[in-house]
Amino acid sequence: MSSESHNPKINVSDLLLYIKCPRRVYFVSRGFELYPEINAARLERMLMKELSLTYPETMKTCSLNADNLSKELEVSLSQTCLDLPIMFPGELEGVGREIFDEAEARARAKISEITANLLRAVEEYGKEPVLEALTPVKTEPFLSSEKLNLKGIPSKLVCFEGAQVPSLLKPGNCPEQGVWASDRVHAAALVLLLEAEMGKEVPFAFVEYVSFGLLRKVIIRSSDRREVLQICRRVEKIKAGLMPEKKEEKLCKECSFSEKCTSEPSLMSKFF
Ligand code: SF4
Structure with a gap:
């Protein structure tokens, strides 16, 4: 374990939650369950x-x-x-x-x-x-960086062409080419964590669309790194108490927070 492993507050799963809906981060960080x-x-x-x-x-x-x-x-x-x-x-x-x-x-x-x-x-x-x-060289290793204030667990690490890289198991749909934008952010976040752990650049990650038996290589760009850092800073603010605006979107219909989630951030404060 690296020396950077002291109690980070943001989990990679928070970033994925944020991409779907920033408000979900708010509810989950206050102990509500998303999938009962x-x-x-x-x-x-x-x-x-x-x-x-x-x-x-x-x-x-x-x-x-x-x-x-x-x-x-x-x-x-x-x-x-x-x-x-x-x-x-x-x-x-x-x-x-x-x-x-x-x-x-x-x-x-x-x-x-x-x-x-x-x-x-x-x-x-x-x-x-x-x-x-x-083939995993490690399955579900805990990765953590105090500098990034981030922690997370890749599905596995694999050793490919001499480089140890994270690999994500995704059981959902698979795009025609490449990976979904949210999977790219997920991969980039785990690459940043693995770099912090190993102290050297990790140039790519794999995303495995397991329901199709398809494996996609993702080269991590500076723009991916920037996006991860930006989302981390926004998640920090939400966890500190900022209620993001409500998004009116199809996700709301099947969201377990829909009854608590009113349009007005000011009304939400009455619940907490
Ligand atoms: S109800 Fe809609 S806006 Fe509220 S947390 Fe769920 S998905 Fe987000």
Whole structure:
């Protein structure tokens, strides 16, 4: 652990929350829960992230053709479904069998596309480079920088072409090319943290769109670094008590804070 690891106040998850809606940072920093319920879609995303951690081992051990790989991934998914409640006993307590079954069915339906994309990557780049990019040298390491006032946990670190870089597991949709803007900020924040930890430049990160078996390399630019620093400063202010303006947007309909979240910042002060 670096000497820069003393109690930072901002978490990388705050930055991601801010990108979706700055007000969510305000509520979460005051102890309100954003996702009180686990539904099939959320459970499916948890399954896909865990399943993706088995891709490298599966690809190392089975012969790489579509039939074999998809069968092995099916087996891994069944095991992941059994393991998940053991790994997340608090979050999954009380989640009904039908939600598990629906999440498993949704995850299973993705296996053929994942198989096809992993095999395409092997064909295009070669087995060893693909395995290098997928195989963690550390899983969920805690990174922290007092100078940045930031801490966070990348899904994994991988060693690719001699460089140790963060890799993010993203279970949502995948853009046609590159990565989503929010994933770029996420990757840049983790690169800054890893640089603080290692004391040298980390030139890129990987974003793994796990529900598709697609891996994207993100070169981190100065503009990405600037954006991370700007969001950090805004999050600091919100955590210190600033209530951001309410955004009228589609997110509000499904937001667990919608009842508390009135248009007037001045009214909000009555709640806290
Ligand atoms: S209700 Fe809308 S504005 Fe309020 S926190 Fe949720 S998403 Fe943000």
